[in-house]
Amino acid sequence: MKNEIVTYTILKAKGLQLEQVEDCVVQEIPLTIHFNREEIATLLCSPSQIEELTLGFLLNEGFIRVPEDISEIRQDPKDHLVWVEGKPCLLQKELMTKRFVSACCGKSRASFCFANDALMVKPLTSKHSITLTEAYGYTAFLQSPLPLFQATGGIHSGGVGYQGQVVLTSYDIGRHNVFDKLNGSAFRSGLQLDNHVIFFSGRVSSEILLKVAKMKVPILIARGAPTDMAISQASALNITIIGFAREQRLNIYTCPERIMV
Template sequence: MTKEIVTHTILKANGLRLEEVEDCVVQEIPLTVHYNREEIATLLCSPSQTEELTLGFLLNEGFIQTPNDVYELRQDPADHLVWVEGKPCLLQKELMSKRFVSACCGKSRASFCFANDVLMVKPLASTYSISLEEAYKYAGFLQNHLPLFQATGGVHSGGVGYQGEVVLTSYDIGRHNVFDKLNGSAFRSGIQLENHVIFFSGRVSSEILLKVAKMKVPILIARGAPTDMALSQATALNITVIGFAREQRLNIYTCPERVIV
């Protein structure tokens, strides 16, 4: 975790008293992604799991679909560059023009604005369910396993759970990046996410809900609040959304039949 943190000398105020102290600040880097020699996007992110972030981003944007679509992945860590050679994507230019992707706000688009969203997102047929105690366990993990957040206050975190066990985790300054990293990690590990749970430290916007839908995960547990558009999408896509999740309390907003007391 040390490479994720830098220290800055700051002035800390306590009432009318100022004190010079060393403060921990989370690191942020621009990661520029190339696919088949074309510059696709620059992602503002934390400098961890950058290969997983790249793969998850390409998955969620429709450039790749299976491990066989990726021929080679290489990085230049010093200059924060990554190159992926893969299966030719006929809609590459239409799917993505070169752009700068903000860590905190994503692409700020209306629901199903892009054609690839409509093509990639379908209602889920999963009947997977979890117990209420299992949901509380994942919420507790978020609350108790956030060392980088506790040190800096500057990151989101998330994980993938299965039958009460945490199988994948990620963290990043960008909430969208958390989901791309989880998706990329599952992709690399050969984990099919249809019967899994995602838990997340932030709020649930429509963009976050679309990430979950593209990953085909039927249950999302978040510490934050959902938006009305996210809940409308969740209902249409048959995704269970749980918000305001703490160790012994939570709100079930959509598809409650997947949570068993």
């Protein structure tokens, strides 16, 4: 955690009194990802789980599908660079540049902003369900701040759960990066997520919902609120959204049949 914290001297106000104190600030780095010797993107992120973030990003953006698509991954921690070599992606340029809006699942919802979203996202068929007790267990994880959050207050966190157990965790300054790291971790370990739960410290926007859909996770538990577009997409894609998950209370917005009393 030490290399993820930067200390600054600041002025802290209490009422009309100013005090000079040392304050811990979370570190942010620009990570540039190359795929088959071509620069793909620069992500602003926390300097942790870099390979998992890279793999999750490439997976979510459609550059890779299975572990066999990757032949090599290497990084330069000093300059924050990652190089991935793998099977050629025929739609590489189109995936990063072609923007359009299409209807979600044929129901005339303006949902998809990138070509790979429309290509990769389909309604889920999972019949996986959990109990309220299990849901509250994952909520308890979100209520136990990580040491880095306690020191800086500057990160999002999340995890993957199965049968009440936390099987994967991640954190980052960027909420999107949390999901890419989880997806990359699952990808590396060969873990299929179609009967798992994702829990997350932030709110649920349409972009976050699409990340979950690409990961094929049927249940999302969030500490924050969903947006209307996220709810609309979740209904069309058969994903259960739980929001405002705090202690022994939560709101179920979509597909409530997956939550058992």
